[in-house]
Amino acid sequence: MAADLQGKHALVVGASSGIGSAIALQLAHSGASVVVAARRKEEAEAVVAEICASGGSASYLPVDVGNTAAVQSLIEAAVAAYGPLHIAVNNAGIEGTPFVPTADYDETVFDAVIDTNLKGVWRCMKYEIPQMVEGGVIINMSSIAGLGANEMMGCAYTASKHAIIGMTKTAAREYADKGIRVNAICPGVITTDIAKRSFLQDKSVARKVLKMHPLGRFGTAQEVADAVLWLGSDQSAFMTGHALVLDGGASC
């Protein structure tokens, strides 16, 4: 898809691997100056190097979305480097402990999943929104686990991804008159580290999960990046408060 993001400043939080790195590369390829944010410096700097090698503009800034001061510093540093924020992708997430039933779920893990996946997105929006002084687009990473439930992903992950959609819709209504659109994206299983750790290592589990996708395959990080590019561009200018499903039919 051709979308011209020349002159746009994009921040991708959780861009050191998987879906986030594909999104950073895609937005940069389309002309945006991209801040690649995550905890793992080496991996994130490799994403920056790939963008710069292909003629794009990017830099790495560290962040742990579990730390409010770190999120605030990230966004201040991003604005100092590239000016007002236009596109923010809040993608950082962890899986917790898949396949552990609710009554057996560990409270420390529960808190960590909610703190990273849900409160992390809120912390990012809290500091991103005031920097979108020229209007902007926020894209929050939910999941098909945000639309329904199964016995695999566990209560904390499922709750966090459902709540992201509610928070997205709230912010969409609150900031529409400021020219800020807020949408979520709900991928099915995408072949990244989280999916490998969660269910792709065990072949019988992987087969079962594959069967849940009527299109007969898992998705790719590039396919999610393509959807994010559309959501981040003016081509989706009339869309806000929406949770875009990209799941090979798994939730239909």
Ligand code: NDP
């Ligand atoms: P990865 O594990 O490859 O990516 C997770 C990203 O989140 C990494 O860049 C990681 O960076 C970052 N991250 C995690 N915790 C933190 C933190 N505390 N602070 C800052 N960054 C953090 O997996 P995916 O690419 O699959 O996951 C990306 C998102 O997509 C997640 O929100 C996930 O829930 C969601 N998703 C994934 C699906 C899949 O099947 N793969 C399906 C649906 C949704 P670092 O460790 O360097 O900090």
